[in-house]
Amino acid sequence: MKRRPQSRNHAMPKIILQSNTPVELKAQLAALDIAVPPRSEGRRNHHAERYCIAHLLATLPVEQLSFPLTLTHSDKPDFLLAMFRADVGIEHTEAVPENIARADFLREKEGLGPDVYFTPHVLPGEPRKTAGELRREIEADESGPGWCGDSPEREWAAAMAHYVKEKMPKATADGFVRYPANWLIVYDNWPLPAINCSKAASYLAPLLAEMGAFSVFDTIFIHDDSHMWEFRETPLTQVLRPLRAPH
Numbered sequence: 001m002k003r004r005p006q007s008r009n010h011a012m013p014k015i016i017l018q019s020n021t022p023v024e025l026k027a028q029l030a031a032l033d034i035a036v037p038p039r040s041e042g043r044r045n046h047h048a049e050r051y052c053i054a055h056l057l058a059t060l061p062v063e064q065l066s067f068p069l070t071l072t073h074s075d076k077p078d079f080l081l082a083m084f085r086a087d088v089g090i091e092h093t094e095a096v097p098e099n100i101a102r103a104d105f106l107r108e109k110e111g112l113g114p115d116v117y118f119t120p121h122v123l124p125g126e127p128r129k130t131a132g133e134l135r136r137e138i139e140a141d142e143s144g145p146g147w148c149g150d151s152p153e154r155e156w157a158a159a160m161a162h163y164v165k166e167k168m169p170k171a172t173a174d175g176f177v178r179y180p181a182n183w184l185i186v187y188d189n190w191p192l193p194a195i196n197c198s199k200a201a202s203y204l205a206p207l208l209a210e211m212g213a214f215s216v217f218d219t220i221f222i223h224d225d226s227h228m229w230e231f232r233e234t235p236l237t238q239v240l241r242p243l244r245a246p247h
Contacts, residue, residue, distance in 0.1 A: 013074040016050070020068045029058050029246035039101060040108035049078050049092045052185045056090075056221055058246040059228045076176040089179035091171055091217075095163040096189040097122040103134045113138040119191050120144060124162035150203075152195045157203035159190045160222055164208060168216045184217040188224040197227055201238040204229075209236055 016032070019025035034051045037043045053071065066085040074080050079090040100122060106112050112135060120137070121144050129137075147155075163186055170176065171184070204222075213220060214233030222229040223243055230239040 013072045013080070016053075016071045016073055016079075018068065018070045022062045022065070022067070025057065025065075025067075025069070029054050032246060034246060038108045039105040045092075045094075046073070048094055048187055049073070052092055052187050052223065053079055053090065054246040055223060055243055056185055056228070059223075059241055059244040074177075077171070077179075077182070080179070086180045088181040088183055089177060090183045090185060091167060092185045092187065093163050093167050094187040094189060095159055095222075096187075097124075097126065097191070099126065099129050099134065100189075100191055102129075102131070103138055106131065106134055107138060110135075114141055117141045118143045119193060122191060124159050147193055150196075150199060152192045153200040154203055156188075156190060156192055156195050156200045157207055160186060160188065160204050161207040161211065164213050164217075164220060165211055168211070168213060171216050181218045182216070183219045183221065186220065186222040188222050197229070197240050201229055201231075201240060205231055205236055205238045209233065 017025070017028040019028055032050065032054050034054045036047045036051050050073075057065075057071070066083040069081060069083040072080045072082070077089040077091040079092070081088040081090055100120070117138075118141055164184065167184055171182065172178075208214065208220060208231055218232070220231040222231075226243055228241045228243050230241070231237070
């Protein structure tokens with residue numbers, strides 16, 4: 001398969017691990033540094049990317065992998081998983097509101113607000129707030145209107161669909177390498193109260209199908225700190241697994 005030539009504008013691919021057996025893979029995943037620093041202490045995209053890919057490979061049933069395999073950190077897509085049966089391009093994105101990420105930075109850096117605070121209501125793509133607005137909101141710590149019925153599950157589905165949709169044109173643009181299989185990992189850091197995972201998945205699956213997401217990504221994975229969702233088109237299914245730690 002033709003590979004995109006590297007240029008000075010892109011980081012050179014870096015091999016993360018090479019495994020000949022599931023046992024080797026488990027040991028190599030356990031040895032990876034997957035620490036994600038706080039936003040105020042130098043957190044970058046590559047920290048979250050490595051955290052997510054390690055959890056994905058640790059959580060997937062071994063039957064979905066083939067050996068030997070090599071995992072390479074690249075660019076457009078973020079990872080190449082070269083396996084005995086097929087190569088898989090894996091793109092990563094984080095589902096987090098910009099204003100929430102910046103508020104977290106301020107909480108950590110400036111020690112603002114209480115240690116325990118109310119979960120704020122946010123919308124995908126909402127306008128960027130000034131630092132002053134964020135500081136006032138953090139200090140006020142207002143409870144807001146709360147959530148009723150299945151609104152947390154519906155809001156979760158809408159937010160995840162938003163981030164998948166944002167990735168679709170990027171994953172089909174010039175310079176993005178397509179492989180026999182193409183996956184997307186969404187790191188779920190969307191602020192919500194506890195959700196019913198199965199119900200939330202049942203709301204998201206048809207949204208993904210309607211927007212044509214599976215014409216771009218063969219499989220879409222979403223994970224928070226406890227679960228890994230897996231969405232596929234043929235047939236339209238969603239699988240929920242407990243997140244398995246690499247260590």
